[in-house]
Amino acid sequence: MTSQTADAASARGRGRRPGGVDTRAAIVEAARKSFAAKGYDKSSLRGIAREAGVDPALVHHYFDGKAALFAETMAVPVNPVELIERVLEGGHERLGWRLVETFLTVWEPPESRESLVALVRSATTSEEAARMLREFLGREVFGRLAAAAGAEDAQLRGALAASQMIGVVMARYVVRVPGLAEATRAELVERLGPVLQGYLVDGATRPE
Amino acid sequence: MTSQTADAASARGRGRRPGGVDTRAAIVEAARKSFAAKGYDKSSLRGIAREAGVDPALVHHYFDGKAALFAETMAVPVNPVELIERVLEGGHERLGWRLVETFLTVWEPPESRESLVALVRSATTSEEAARMLREFLGREVFGRLAAAAGAEDAQLRGALAASQMIGVVMARYVVRVPGLAEATRAELVERLGPVLQGYLVDGATRPE
CATH class of the missing domain: 1.10.10.60 (Homeodomain-like)
Incomplete structure (x- = not known):
């Protein structure tokens, strides 16, 4: 030192x-x-x-x-560019499932989880941190995903996806809601995959 | 005084x-x-x-x-018993939509929202508060809803519903994710209703 x-x-x-x-x-x-x-x-x-x-x-x-x-x-546990590239490989089909799988894989190591929980904690107690998380999620993560899905209502779709994934972090790692805290990654991918697919891809009206 | x-x-x-x-x-x-x-x-x-x-x-x-x-x-803005009774009136059909509608109606007044944000903030900074929220949600809110739906996997279903609703509170009121912060209640009911219906009711295997 x-x-x-x-x-x-x-x-x-x-x-x-x-x-x-x-x-x-x-x-x-x-x-x-x-x-x-x-x-x-x-x-x-x-x-x-x-x-x-x-x-x-x-x-x-x-x-x-x-x-x-x-x-x-923030970039340490979840490099947004790398994450998005991984999820977007393979196109729209099963995008929701891949998103959940990728996020949970990135989050599960205790060190990443700690950083993520710290991020959520900061966002709830500091407007500065909330703004940072908002900008981070909007620009680097869900905004890109929704834009890649090409829907007219991409912003709302991305925000809904963000709300579910923030909710999983809160419920699984922070509040530790019974049932969700002990669920396996495979169970969560199976349950959350179609929901994320619905938010980001299904029924999208595309401008082109 | x-x-x-x-x-x-x-x-x-x-x-x-x-x-x-x-x-x-x-x-x-x-x-x-x-x-x-x-x-x-x-x-x-x-x-x-x-x-x-x-x-x-x-x-x-x-x-x-x-x-x-x-x-x-905690019981002031959202009386869980009253809330659950309101949502369960009318049975399983469109339960998810009624849940979102009821929650958003209860939450939208600034006073209720403040309490809810304080609750979430406390849960992220205090293990005691996290335990309280966990017990509150599990016993009084989502546990009852899932049990009323009568599925074998009621606990996981209730937890998934909890994760989405906690996520909405975080994304709409705390982080204020663009798109979700400005969405109308009707838009959210339309988008989130089928998701909550899916978590709580759809495809449930019932023991009886």
Whole structure:
């Protein structure tokens, strides 16, 4: 940690970044842990810097504030571009099933789940985080899916899909509703797949 | 407030409760406001007592701690028994549509919405509140609905319905996902009705 700090500090001072990648990654990792453990509001850049073993000035050097750092940590468990590409391979047919399968696969590892729960927690306690989640989901995830489905009412379709998947996160991982908390991934794909297919694809009126 | 406090205090002292109903209601109302504004964790019985204009000892007299008071406030916007009765009138046919219609009608007034958002916020930041919501939803709302539908897999069906409705609260009122935030109640009933019908009723294998 000490040598990392020295590297990055000297890199910054001299305008080169040999240790920059490691330092940046250490900050993101410390931030991810802090957001997962404390939520958005109670995490501080100072605390994150301490946990990463770097000078607070370095966090400010790499990230434009807590919100920017939070957005960065969001990309760790669920890289939206990769996710969407995976789901859209294979076209409209069974898109809903593939979406549920892909999401659950990405979410099930405890580390990803923690980040996701932290994200939802932040969205409920901070308007800034809610806006970030809104923009993230709208632009990078469900907006793309719905647009790919090509329906005229793509925005509402994407939002309905988002509501079901946010609800699954809440019910399965946060509230732990009996029945849903213990359901297997296969059961959920079977039940939720047709619903997501209905929201995103079925009965769509396409402009072309 | 002062006369109320005096009434209730004397009622307690002498073992009768002429002013008890008003004082109790004042405490519940103050608690509801506090939970809506601050969430569960940051609300205190002392602060609620102050807002209700009563002695903190009176809050402890009527309620067995913050969790019990919180459960009481949950019943204000959505009386589960009344809600379920309304939805179950008319049997299985179009149960899903009636559920969405009833829930949205109950939720739309700003006051109810605030309470609901506070409930969701609490559930994401406090395991105690999450357990309360879990028990509340399981026993009083979706468990009853699914049991009334009489399916063998009633618990999973109820949980899936819960996940979609929690998701609507999150997406429409908390995250305010574009498309869902502005959708009319009629649009949502049309889109969500068949999904809830599918979760709760369609294709059910009934034991009898």
